[in-house]
Amino acid sequence: MNILIVTSSKNRSGGTRQALYLAEALADEGYPVTFFTYPGASIRTLSHNEAITWRELPCSLASVNTAILNHINHGSQNIIHAFHNKAVQQSAYLGSYWPPRHFTTNCVSHRRVTSRPGNPLPLLLPGFRAYTVNSALCARKMPMLWRKNRVHVVNNSIPDDRTIPNETARDVKSRLGIPDDAVVLGTVANNNPEKGIELLLRAYALVTRTRNRPMRLVVIGGNPQRWAPVCEELRITDEVHFISTQFVADYLQFFSLFVVASYFIESQPNVILEAMSMGLPVVATDVGGIPELLDGQFLYPPRNISAMAVKIVRMLENEPLRTRAANDNYIRSRAFTTEHRLRAVLGIYNKVIAESASGFARRQTNGQ
16 A cells, blocks of 8 residues: 655644654554655654655645656555645545546545535545544534545544653753742643633633642743733743743643643644643643543633633642543543554555445446
């Protein structure tokens, strides 16, 4: 089986990382994998897997067609797995109009957002043999009409090496100036307002008024200049640490509680899975597919600062609950391993290959 992964994302978003994690797992399993990205896509810098062949994704549809067909192995079955909107659209159009001699090439689409697509046409074209989504909510939002049986829920995965720290907790805390006895809240979020950094800052300020022990807040991914005025207003500047890193395990290891303040309609956030995999208690907004990961007692309404603060205080003041949540999260995280995802995806690939070969044989028999 020859596998082509295609993404039109240039950044290191959760969906792009999942495409990379899948490519690495397939390559480690011995499958030939070609990964198409736009020139300069930053995701390439995250991979050190020499078994992956990297190729540039052209901008025009005609050039994409040529680039992909140049990497089709006509002596093997081929899978094209498309991630992100433009790559999905291009693969749908190409897969629908390739001539019958390309029956050995099957397109699979991945979708990870929980809003209904603005343009559902590519999803309804016959070019795609299957659709992978990462939450049940996302599956329900797919406008598949008569093709619902082609939609498969495949959970995200977190590679084990993403949860192994490079530094000790003591060294990292010492470098940041965090006291050993401090209660540390943490999150991973970018500066998009929908990710909720300002909401978390305001909730943290409310929580600190109820606590006697020293507290700190660590925000991985936020720009300190962007949020400095809010921290100054709340008088928490010295208590908040903004970290620009792509490797979060060094910091997650000493968090007392992981908090997700996003009101973006998340499907299955990588950051929650990473926190769960490291055995952290988590509280999060009740949006998107997050309720599929966490029990309702750990959720609060989006954009509700006071509710977030109440939930945080409840967790900090109830050590048995916090310990139980941490243990439950770690156990549940074992269902989101790379191995689980790899087996699920390979099952889908083999199914669409079998269906395609069967359909081609029927057409040959009928003289089409």
